[in-house]
Amino acid sequence: MIILGVESSCDETGIALYDTQRGLLAHALHSQVAMHEAYGGVVPELASRDHIRRAIPLLEQVFAEAAIERGAVDAIAYTQGPGLAGALLVGASVACGLALALDRPVLGIHHLEGHLLSPLLAADPPAFPFVALLVSGGHTQLMRVDGVGQYTLLGETVDDAAGEAFDKSAKLLGLGYPGGPAISRLAEFGDPMAYQLPRPMLHSKNLDFSFSGLKTAVLTVVKKKTTNLCEQDKADIARGFVDAVVDVLVAKCMTALKQTGLKRLVVAGGVGANLQLRAGLDAAARKRRFRVFYPALEFCTDNGAMIAFAGALRLQAQPDAATRNYAFTVRPRWPLDELRI
Numbered sequence: 001m002i003i004l005g006v007e008s009s010c011d012e013t014g015i016a017l018y019d020t021q022r023g024l025l026a027h028a029l030h031s032q033v034a035m036h037e038a039y040g041g042v043v044p045e046l047a048s049r050d051h052i053r054r055a056i057p058l059l060e061q062v063f064a065e066a067a068i069e070r071g072a073v074d075a076i077a078y079t080q081g082p083g084l085a086g087a088l089l090v091g092a093s094v095a096c097g098l099a100l101a102l103d104r105p106v107l108g109i110h111h112l113e114g115h116l117l118s119p120l121l122a123a124d125p126p127a128f129p130f131v132a133l134l135v136s137g138g139h140t141q142l143m144r145v146d147g148v149g150q151y152t153l154l155g156e157t158v159d160d161a162a163g164e165a166f167d168k169s170a171k172l173l174g175l176g177y178p179g180g181p182a183i184s185r186l187a188e189f190g191d192p193m194a195y196q197l198p199r200p201m202l203h204s205k206n207l208d209f210s211f212s213g214l215k216t217a218v219l220t221v222v223k224k225k226t227t228n229l230c231e232q233d234k235a236d237i238a239r240g241f242v243d244a245v246v247d248v249l250v251a252k253c254m255t256a257l258k259q260t261g262l263k264r265l266v267v268a269g270g271v272g273a274n275l276q277l278r279a280g281l282d283a284a285a286r287k288r289r290f291r292v293f294y295p296a297l298e299f300c301t302d303n304g305a306m307i308a309f310a311g312a313l314r315l316q317a318q319p320d321a322a323t324r325n326y327a328f329t330v331r332p333r334w335p336l337d338e339l340r341i
């Protein structure tokens with residue numbers, strides 16, 4: 001079975017072809033980061049218009065790379081939500097238009113389910129059940145995953161997402177958008193003892209997170225400086241920030257594994273690309289004999305491969321999940337634990 005995947009929920013247009021026999025056949029991505037950089041964040045209207053420009057050339061690219069005819073596709077999966085409404089509508093209309101022309105069924109995929117299942121695309125995938133840490137620009141959640149469509153929310157952020165804290169703090173330090181990779185690179189040169197920033201909710205009994213106070217702590221440090229921030233100051237603050245985020249994420253993941261009695265942790269979403277977080281999780285897990293699984297770096301941030309793959313897993317579990325109903329709706333807000341098979 002060959003599934004075409006279409007992702008357009010935010011500022012990346014991703015298209016991919018996944019074959020349940022042969023694996024990933026091709027994937028192509030266009031990131032709008034350079035376009036939004038000038039505004040310091042994603043401009044939804046510009047995002048939608050750019051998805052329109054990119055979708056068809058990327059489609060042509062994946063079919064050429066996979067060297068298959070369009071008719072070889074058995075079903076088309078697209079990101080139905082959550083995300084920016086206008087951006088989601090572009091991907092949904094491309095998917096449904098193509099499906100109508102090819103007379104193939106379509107299915108809407110939850111963007112976070114795509115992230116959550118993306119580590120299963122790797123050569124050595126984790127077995128169910130596992131704990132998943134979803135850390136993206138819009139979400140920070142711990143889930144218990146018992147199988148495809150069987151997700152139980154264990155805890156989540158009560159305010160900003162981890163990626164959002166990275167982006168906002170990077171902005172305060174005068175770094176570009178998106179802030180995650182920039183702040184992470186800078187932190188490598190920072191002194192870990194220079195700034196001890198708060199670890200919000202580190203000792204709370206539950207598995208919830210809070211990151212808005214940390215961003216405020218960065219703001220306070222920046223404001224206190226009477227002179228312009230030099231490169232070393234920025235690196236020291238970045239280091240204090242990254243260490244605080246990593247400490248909280250690592251501690252909550254270990255608690256989640258302990259509470260559930262599970263041994264496997266899966267990390268997904270853009271912040272999962274963070275090398276300090278990976279090092280922190282690996283060290284803590286090694287001590288306790290847990291195993292941590294990550295998607296390939298290129299599949300941490302938004303991409304079409306994870307949507308094609310999630311579509312394939314859903315169809316294997318529930319063959320009638322795809323329909324020829326092309327009157328699509330998108331779901332900009334869509335809690336993951338509402339999903340069922």
Ligand code: KG4
Nearest residue numbers: 136137138163178180270271273274301302
């Ligand atoms: O999953 P994603 O591509 O999009 C959403 O669904 O939100 O995640 C984007 C987020 C951004 O906030 C970005 O700053 C963050 O992931 N990010 C990182 C890194 N790479 C991307 N954060 C920390 N370190 C990184 N290396």
Ligand code: ZN
Nearest residue numbers: 115136301302
């Ligand atoms: Zn995402």
